[in-house]
Amino acid sequence: MRPSRSLLLGTLCAFPLGALAAGAGTPNGLHLGWLDRSADPAKDFFTFANGGWQEQNPIPPAYSRWGTFSVLVKQNQEVIRGILEDAAQDTRARAGSDRRKVGDFYASGMDEAAIDAAGAEPLRPELERIGAIQGLADLRREVAHLQQLGVGALFDFGQMQDFKDSAKVIGAAFQGGLGLPDRDYYLRDDPKFRQVREAYLAHVAAMLELLGDAPATAAAEARTVMDIETRLARASMPRVDQRKPENVYHPMDLKALEGVTPGFSWSGYFADVGHPEIERINLAMPEFFKAMNADLSAVPLEAWRTYLRWHLAHAFAPYLSRPFVEESFRLTRVLTGAQELLPRWQRVVAAEDAALGFAVGKLYVAKKFPPSSRKAVLRILHGIRDALRADLATLAWMSPATRKAALEKLDLMGERIGYPDRWRDYSALRVDRGPYVRNVMRANAFLQRRELAKIGKPVDRDEWSMTPQTVNAYYDPSMNNINFPAGILQPPFFDPKAPAAVNDGAIGFVMGHEMTHGFDDQGARFDGHGNLLPEPGWWTAADFAKFKAATDCISDHFSRYTVDGDLHVQGKLVTGEATADLGGLTLAWRAFQASPAPRREKAAGGFTPAQQFFLGAAHVWATNIRPEEARRLVTIDPHPPAVYRVNGTVANMPAFQEAFHVPAGSPMINADRCVIW
Ligand SMILES: [Zn+2]
Incomplete structure (x- = not known):
């Protein structure tokens, strides 16, 4: 099923799909078992931080990549499976209710015998x-x-x-x-x-x-x-x-x-x-x-x-029936390298997530996201927001006129945590117990009608583009808001048991990333009200030229990286995301530095707080990927490959180089350093 097309430039804002594993026991969420101590952090920080995880977490045959994001997605799917099975068995659920619909959809998808018997x-x-x-x-x-x-x-x-x-x-x-x-x-x-x-x-x-x-x-x-x-x-x-x-x-x-x-x-x-x-x-x-x-x-x-x-x-x-499913998977296999089909329940959960995602999300949130979580996460987010405000207020190269406009944009930036205030109304969608594919078609048609009905109407500012259970986050340039669904507000991104430094590096990275999208090479073109302005927009021409040189530096830097042997990262495709990574981690670092002393002074597991911060950031990206998938993503994905989201980002950060005593000339130092903030 295709995603909502409301976000032009498709993945403009989204953090990537990507997943964590059972943290091999460590003091309090620092995940020492994920490290590869035979790697030199000054030469390849990604492998130092995640090599152990990579070794212990081979890609399951049904996946094309496997990482912190995929582990969480799978955990969420297991929670959702329980919810859907309950709903499917609840014969007393009121006809037309969301609970009845999510149960019927699931039952129709799991009825393999009926699906196979129906063929085409x-x-x-x-x-x-x-x-x-x-x-x-x-x-x-x-x-x-x-x-x-x-x-x-x-x-x-x-x-x-x-x-x-x-x-x-x-x-x-x-x-x-x-x-x-x-x-x-x-x-x-x-x-x-x-x-x-x-x-x-x-x-x-x-x-x-x-x-x-x-x-x-x-x-x-x-x-x-x-x-x-x-x-x-x-x-x-x-x-x-x-x-x-x-x-x-x-x-x-x-x-x-x-x-x-x-x-x-x-x-x-x-x-x-x-x-x-x-x-x-x-x-x-x-x-x-x-x-x-x-x-x-x-x-x-x-x-x-x-x-x-x-x-x-x-x-x-x-x-459809098994021969169709298998043939369809044959193409997936060629494109992604995945070796086998996901189990049926997981495929149905994914289809239902696309079809009835907010009805599922409402049940998910009730089970998994207490209102208190919103508060804890907002504290970290506001620290980062303050760091960005402080930076914009003092950046030496920015003229007063641009500074004023930038601060105004930041002040207008909306923030949303967890799930929407108002839930989607599915009453116009008919769901029954089969054929499964007709449920999928009706759900698609329902979603498309809903999209087209918005044309010519005022913008609905309460709507979310991602369901609450999504392990991802996004910035929307036309709304000028940052959005963190409940699904990503879990370990290892945010772990109440982890040292503060680790959380500040992990969820802080994610939050700083989304906020920076408001000021990446695309986001910077829109004003605080979400309107695209002709260049240089709200910037003075001189400031915009300096800013453009900074983002060009990032394109050039990432163009030097390769995947699957010889395929170069498209620097110009990943500029926005790589900018958001560098700006975001830098902001998270500043927020961490500005936090109260006890928060940033405690060594753990033999690592200084600064080192814990960068390990937390790198752990977000622990991933294994198949070569076919690496090739597909480098062709279509505006996000850099995981390894470079870590190494390419810290190579531009003196704070990292100091924390890990990186010597001059190391690959973890970009000789032509790129600077966003
Ligand atoms: Zn992004």
Whole structure:
């Protein structure tokens, strides 16, 4: 299922998915068992801090990476499993209640016998609709219909806060329609990407065979799909270019829209999605839609029908019978290196999290997050906020005018901890005991209707983009707020039993990171009210140039790192996240330094408080990853690989180098040091 598309620039703000393990016993949450004492912290701090953990925590076969984040996600899933099983067995739950819905959804997903017996049957009405497409208007209507069900057909349509008027919600159309993770997978002439393309062709053919096509036909159809998707990939804007907000902001009225795509009627499309009143949207990537317009008439209808059948199967195979599930996993395996399927219960919990996440979250919070936790976490957050305020107030290079605007932005920054004040209303969503895949389709359609209903309405400032059980955090530039779901406010990120220095380094890192997003290379372009301003925005031109030099320094620094042997980190793709890491850990350090003496004076486990602080920060990123997944993430993820989130960050921090007595010339010192605060 696709995430809400409300956050343009998808992962702009999110901390990565990533997970912790049973802390091999240590004094009070310092996790000495995670260390690799044969590694030299002055040469490779990540391995010194996490090498023991890596050794003791091989990647489980069903995972492509395994780390502190994944361990917590799994723990949360176990809690949620209990909640869902209880609900599924509660035959007295009121019809239409959230409890009944989460129980029915879970029961439908766990009913493997019924799912296997149904085969592809639940897709039949959709396949018939696709088969009935007779012209371009039919094609447009069917694309709109499939998108509502959650199929990634041709492009994506959703809503966003208007970049230039954050009080308004507008419709937005983005490039899409690919079955592989990124344009690079279609276009890069590199043996590993070529291998993926071979496997993809075989996979598409196998999927079409499962829908009933003869092998030779299916093989030819797979080439048709590859041809269409390669056209779309060629027209797609590279991720690095999407990071500049202006590049993906092209508000247009109907006349302008139909100028870009004369063969595709947007007024017709808006009516198809149930919103004929829409008159103006952000056509985020005009070049993509121009090419789509040409392809619509250049590619025969028969080929489009094949393309849509493939995307229908691609979207829903994980919720169908065993042959579909296994074939779907074959592609996952190629892309991520995972060796086996997750157990069914875990797959259903994940699907339900996407479908009914806030109904599940309400039950989760009642069990796992007492109101008192909010208070403890706010204390640390406010220490960091004070540190940022103090920095902005005194930064030597910043002029008074910029300083005033920066402080104003910080003062306007909202903060939210744990879970929303108002819970989502699922009363319009129908859930029953099966077929499972139809529950998934109805949930997707419900979520999409909910998104589109926001267009033209005032912004709902209480809404969260992440469910409470999510092990992650985010900054939203259009809202100018930082958000920390209950799911991440647990050990090892925040451990009431750990020394203060460890918590200040761990959850402090996460909090400083999100706050810094308000001032990274993208965040800095938006004012305190969430409006995008023309460069240099609220900065003076001279200050903006200095700030840009600082973030360029970070791009250059991270471009020097590689994964899977030879694939370079895309410095320009990770600039924002790497900036948030460096700014964030620096702020957490300052907050730690400013905390009362007893908090920062106690040695533990043979480590000074300063060393404990950096160990806490590094432990956040304890991770093992498969090479396929490393390659996929370096291609699409704006976050640097875990090892560099640690080593690349501390290499720019003299406080670290002092704490661990790092000698000049060490790889843990970036000779051209980058400075944010
Ligand atoms: Zn981030």
